[in-house]
Amino acid sequence: MSTLSKNIKNRKNLTEEEKVILLTEVNRVCPLCGTKLIYKKKTRNLYSFEVAHIYPHSSSEYEKELLADAKRLSDDSEDIANLILLCPSCHRKHDKYTTIEEYYTLYNLKERMNAESNCKEHFGDYKIEFEIIEVIHSLAENIKNNRSKFVKLEMSAMRIEEKSDETLDVFVKTTIEMYVQLYYLSIKDKFNELEKDDEGIFDLIASQIKSFYLQLKRKESNKSIIFEQVAEWIFVQSGSKSKIASQIIASYFVQSCEVLT
């Protein structure tokens, strides 16, 4: 049997559900070049992707040696955790590895996708009080009306550095610091105002956010991913229209409670 026909024979046929999972992971575009992987023709959706194995399912002798000590995403090369969708052109380029860097390009992309979908599994299990949307709205009003009067939080009061480690990406860290510096006091004022009518609301919301954070922490150690997923969850649960606002709120809770400790 030729290598080609053996590959086709062994290649897993994806179920529709697996296709949806893999397409969602890459946002329906090739993660290496951005080409659309699904397009509409009249009323039909046509797929133009190929399924790539990150760790090869039938390695050449050269690849076996090259990847001898490489990390793997799954013991089973046919596991969905080891599969990624690529456009045909990128797949051709990555079908046989010639360097270890080529392998880790795909490995790192997929490792992040696996981590994000592990976090998203819990999005529906944790709720957040609706008052959070009032905080977001009041922040938006404040920004519109009082921008020039914003009091910045002193750098010495910031608690981001003490929570930082090598898994907190420098861009994520700087973004959190910037949001905390600009918006912390304004958000704090709004929570104080809410407390007057509804005592304990801050502690309740803080404990909801902390519970979700602790759940993510059990599965994921990368603080950048955790922060982004906490913000994404706030976005989904609050019904806010702004992902940035959700990141600002997540940053507030990094500063004010145990998120990212």
Ligand SMILES: [Zn+2]
């Ligand atoms: Zn591509």
